[in-house]
Amino acid sequence: MSTIGQVIKCKAAVAWERGKPLCIEDVDVAPPKVHEVRIKIIATGVCHTDWEYLYETEKGMKFRPFPLVLGHEAAGVVESVGPEVTKFSPGDKVIPLFLPQCGECKRCQCPKTNHCRKNWENTQMGVLADGTSRISCKRQQVFQFLGVSSFSEYTVVPDTSLAKIRSDAPLDKVCLLGCGVSTGYGAAVNTAKVEKDSLCAVFGLGAVGLAAVMGCQVAGAKRIIGVDINPDKFEKAKAFGATECVNPRDHSKSIQEVLVAMTDGGVDYALECVGSPDVMSAALESTADAWGTCVIAGWTETEEMKVKVLKILMGRTLKGTYFGGEPKMRSINKLVDDYMNKKLKLDEFVSYSLPLDQINVAFGLLKSGKSIRTVINL
Ligand code: NAD
Ligand code: ZN
Ligand code: ZN
Secondary structure, X not given: OOOOOOOEEEEEEEEOOOOOOOEEEEXXXXXXXXXXXXXXXEEEEOOHHHHHHHHOEOOOEOOOOOOEEOOOEEEEEEEEXXXXXXXXXXXXXXXXXOOOOOOXXXXXXXXXXXXXXXXXXXXXXXXXXXXXXXXXXXXXXXXXXXXXXOOEOEEEEEOOOEEEOOOXXXXXXXXXXXXXXXXXHHHHHHHHOOOOOXXXXXXXXXXXXXXXXXHHHHOOOOEEEEEOOOHHHHHHHHHHOOOEEEOHHHOOOOHHHHHHHHOOOOEOEEEEOOOOHHHHHHHHHOEOOOXXXXXXXXXXXXXXXXXXXXXXXXXXXXXXXXXXXXXXXHHHHHHHHHHHOOOOOOHHHEEEEEEHHHHHHHHHHHHOOOOOEEEXXX
């Protein structure tokens, strides 16, 4: 029986309040409205940012309304489309984008950024263009995380926040391009613009950091120093291209002093993939004073990082990256092709595959450092 135009009843992991584990609930997913697409989510990664919004809201993260369906690193199949949708049809394989690409606004016209602001205030506050969400539970509106909400069997997203991908792509792997891998890889390749034979340091060797290591390697870096306080991450980092790894806890000096000594003056590129203001300062100070570039990929919304003026004055550059710095509706298919042509690793990021009802286990595996990514199969 066709579900087109009908409310779909399905399972979702609902965050009823911040700081509490997710609950598997029966939810109603309304049909898509104008310029919206309803997707059946097939697979979703569990990203550190999901954890941060659940457990750090109003600490490191700004206020977000609850109840909320988290999840933003996903792949699925179009179930139905709303009025005026021209680029998607039922059956298309797609990756939802937590950062839209309307193609029309001032920012979409500017090649320097991927920061489209279409529906920005709404999606940040968990609703779509008309100010409401399409997901409800127990007759209550459930907010949509970054306008996506992939911890649900079905969701509805704006047609400007969706990329159509090739039909032979395995969704349980390419879902990782919906956030972590695209972010870390893009941080190195697009934002830092790592050069051949350069010296790089990557702080934090989770999915974002490993993808940054991979980006540095593809760019031809000569040395890629992985930095993590969890030495269990080192073996994998070396498989991704790290030439050496350092645990800051093994040294009495600060990590920036250790890296400056190791590289005779500092690295050319430092990529922060932790989300800690102290690590951000350390990453900046580990770069070569006359030309080093530090890119921040780690996420925090309310905290401040300390920057000694002299560290910038001498010629360093400090940058940030959001979703890897490139408009994904255009670039994600290149990454999918690279994966299909074995030029980009994705399988190696997947530590566990679990069903939706194990979502809290997946958060535990991420926080304990036992997983790089757990992929939830819906
Ligand atoms: P993760 O938890 O898998 O990895 C973080 C790694 O940092 C872990 O290996 C941990 O051991 C390590 N770490 C913790 N403290 C450290 C320290 N003091 N020094 C060195 N290493 C340390 O997380 P992830 O999913 O890879 O995400 C990393 C960060 O990137 C998070 O802050 C996340 O919110 C952010 N993020 C940003 C974007 C973006 O668009 N900029 C997108 C996705 C994720
Ligand atoms: Zn735009
Ligand atoms: Zn993410």
